Amino acid sequence: MSHAGDLISAYLDGELTRPEIEQLKAHLSSCGRCAAEIQEVQLVRSAVRSLPMLELPAGLVPEADAEMVPLRRNKGFWVGAAAAVVALVIAVAALVTPSSPSIAIDELNSRYGARASLDPAFGPAKVVVPDLEGVLD
Amino acid sequence: MTESVPLTWEEVARIYGRKIYNFAYRLTGNSDDAADLVQEVLLRVRKGLAAYQPGSFEGWLWRITRNAFLDEVRRRNRRPTAPLPDEVDRWDIASSPSADVEYSRISLGDDVQKALLELPYEFREAVVLCDIVGLSYEEIARAVAVPVGTVRSRIHRGRKQLRESLT
Numbered sequence: 581m582s583h584a585g586d587l588i589s590a591y592l593d594g595e596l597t598r599p600e601i602e603q604l605k606a607h608l609s610s611c612g613r614c615a616a617e618i619q620e621v622q623l624v625r626s627a628v629r630s631l632p633m634l635e636l637p638a639g640l641v642p643e644a645d646a647e648m649v650p651l652r653r654n655k656g657f658w659v660g661a662a663a664a665v666v667a668l669v670i671a672v673a674a675l676v677t678p679s680s681p682s683i684a685i686d687e688l689n690s691r692y693g694a695r696a697s698l699d700p701a702f703g704p705a706k707v708v709v710p711d712l713e714g715v716l717d
Numbered sequence: 718m719t720e721s722v723p724l725t726w727e728e729v730a731r732i733y734g735r736k737i738y739n740f741a742y743r744l745t746g747n748s749d750d751a752a753d754l755v756q757e758v759l760l761r762v763r764k765g766l767a768a769y770q771p772g773s774f775e776g777w778l779w780r781i782t783r784n785a786f787l788d789e790v791r792r793r794n795r796r797p798t799a800p801l802p803d804e805v806d807r808w809d810i811a812s813s814p815s816a817d818v819e820y821s822r823i824s825l826g827d828d829v830q831k832a833l834l835e836l837p838y839e840f841r842e843a844v845v846l847c848d849i850v851g852l853s854y855e856e857i858a859r860a861v862a863v864p865v866g867t868v869r870s871r872i873h874r875g876r877k878q879l880r881e882s883l884t
């Protein structure tokens with residue numbers, strides 16, 4: 581390939597297949613321009629994901645306000661969701677086999693120190709790669 | 718996943734209301750517009766749930782959401798008396814980084830929001846669905862009705878343009 585291009589964002593989002601990851605790593609090891617770009621894109625990605633999750637204006641969605649009272653409180657829901665995400669990540673990490681075409685979370689964990697984001701503001705768990713040094717070795 | 722479990726309208730409102738609001742807010746930078754959109758989307762969900770076929774609920778919901786957003790912008794566009802949302806003017810214009818605005822720190826949320834609003838709509842939508850809503854590329858592709866490769870390209874180009882705006 582010429583340059584890594586959108587493989588970079590797809591990698592940061594955990595959307596690359598194993599062959600694509602290998603392809604990207606091979607390129608990054610010999611291309612300073614793409615190595616710099618992945619760091620810059622990672623910075624931007626983090627900045628957008630750091631935007632605060634705004635509260636719904638009170639009264640806009642009564643069904644959402646109502647949960648302040650009954651069984652499923654807002655925070656309780658997110659705590660439950662976070663716990664479910666943790667369980668899911670563990671389960672996926674255990675299930676993903678080396679032959680899987682999808683991204684191998686355990687491999688990312690071991691190689692790049694990847695972790696799943698548990699901040700509900702970011703929605704479903706995503707593999708994020710906080711330390712790019714491993715990629716650039 | 719719970720994709721195939723049918724949700725009631727109340728559950729959709731409770732679980733997704735805040736996400737829909739944040740989606741609309743980050744696309745428009747305007748809380749009133751975002752609030753209007755939440756109500757419109759929930760109305761459409763209420764009408765559409767009866768006919769919903771089990772499948773990708775996220776793709777279905779966010780397709781409704783983004784279509785409602787686009788319809789709302791078009792509707793306002795047709796009414797000369799209504800003030801246009803700021804970003805509408807930019808839809809057909811490939812934006813250039815605004816030289817008159819100084820961005821010193823990438824970590825400031827206001828700067829990030831401004832930079833988002835400078836993106837062409839397709840890029841902004843893809844970035845918001847990925848980084849704010851938290852959809853997978855596959856889900857974004859379903860919501861926007863474009864191939865996954867297009868989603869990947871839009872997200873990356875959007876981020877690169879954001880980076881230009883923020884430095």
Ligand SMILES: [Zn+2]
Nearest residue numbers: 583584611614
């Ligand atoms: Zn390169």
